[in-house]
Amino acid sequence: MKIVVTDCDHDSLAEERAVADAAGAELVVAPSGSADDVVATAAGADALVVQYARIDAALLDALPTVRAVGRYGVGVDTVDIAACTARGVAVCNVPDYGTESVSDHAIALALTAARRIAWMDRGVRDGTGGLAPVRPLHQVGGRVFGVVGLGLIGAATARKAAGLGYRVVAADARHEPGSTVGGIEVLALDDLLTRAHVVSLHLPLTDSTHHLIGAGELARMRPDAVVVNTSRGGVLDTTALVDALRSGRLHGAGLDVFEEEPLPPGHPLTTLDSAVLTPHLAWYSEESYGELKRRTVQNVVDVCAGRRPANVLNPEALNAAGGGSR
Numbered sequence: 323m324k325i326v327v328t329d330c331d332h333d334s335l336a337e338e339r340a341v342a343d344a345a346g347a348e349l350v351v352a353p354s355g356s357a358d359d360v361v362a363t364a365a366g367a368d369a370l371v372v373q374y375a376r377i378d379a380a381l382l383d384a385l386p387t388v389r390a391v392g393r394y395g396v397g398v399d400t401v402d403i404a405a406c407t408a409r410g411v412a413v414c415n416v417p418d419y420g421t422e423s424v425s426d427h428a429i430a431l432a433l434t435a436a437r438r439i440a441w442m443d444r445g446v447r448d449g450t451g452g453l454a455p456v457r458p459l460h461q462v463g464g465r466v467f468g469v470v471g472l473g474l475i476g477a478a479t480a481r482k483a484a485g486l487g488y489r490v491v492a493a494d495a496r497h498e499p500g501s502t503v504g505g506i507e508v509l510a511l512d513d514l515l516t517r518a519h520v521v522s523l524h525l526p527l528t529d530s531t532h533h534l535i536g537a538g539e540l541a542r543m544r545p546d547a548v549v550v551n552t553s554r555g556g557v558l559d560t561t562a563l564v565d566a567l568r569s570g571r572l573h574g575a576g577l578d579v580f581e582e583e584p585l586p587p588g589h590p591l592t593t594l595d596s597a598v599l600t601p602h603l604a605w606y607s608e609e610s611y612g613e614l615k616r617r618t619v620q621n622v623v624d625v626c627a628g629r630r631p632a633n634v635l636n637p638e639a640l641n642a643a644g645g646g647s648r
Contacts, residue, residue: 329355337615369622390625410642414621425478427604431576468518476524527554537562
């Protein structure tokens, strides 16, 4: 069994190699995630493990022996799932590896933005600290925390926000407004936006969620609210957010993901004291990091061995994937 890592910026592949070795598989790393390098390295490969590289129909057609694609992480927006399914290639992810880490980070961003901690820190360091620049500030008690997307991470964030004393509400297209999920009141998105002091986004990036929060939605939010995004940058319209923060129409934002990554130096977001920015690392903890690496490789090993993996996005491809070369 040959497994090719198309691209990876991790400091070590020891965890992946341990899983591959236990399965008697060869693990090879492509010199870059370019299509040419991946095709050259993955000739005869049974599976691909991908971080950022694009997996599309043309690449799959050049690699007819590939039976499984494993993505490091939750999102698979760089993988053409339809093309994989049509060719009998199973697509796997690890949807729950970072549940605790990402929800921890969402809470941290919410509090940091709401209490303007980073702004205060800069003021202390440059000698301009004081109350006037950061007012108004509020306590958690009596505030409303809105979770948009009640998947695993959204639900964990809701639980932690409630533990801090927030009143938690949610919006989720899978649940009817007026219903209750796990003790959380479900609202229509517009109602959540007008009521919440924190709007925390926990959604995959799809055609229907792209710019779900745009200028109109931001205008409906409370002026003392903060928006938090630890999901995908494209869910939130960056230009509209910059305008809302720059005008003072919105109290703050806590962002771990961006429409352009890495965020370029001098980007308008970097000039705003009310924006708290982290470099797409909400997923990271020592615990989640090791789990992600092991499970990503184990998923593709299981597919190639004819076993059902723990996580597969197109199970209809499994029969073909277990049957050898296409």
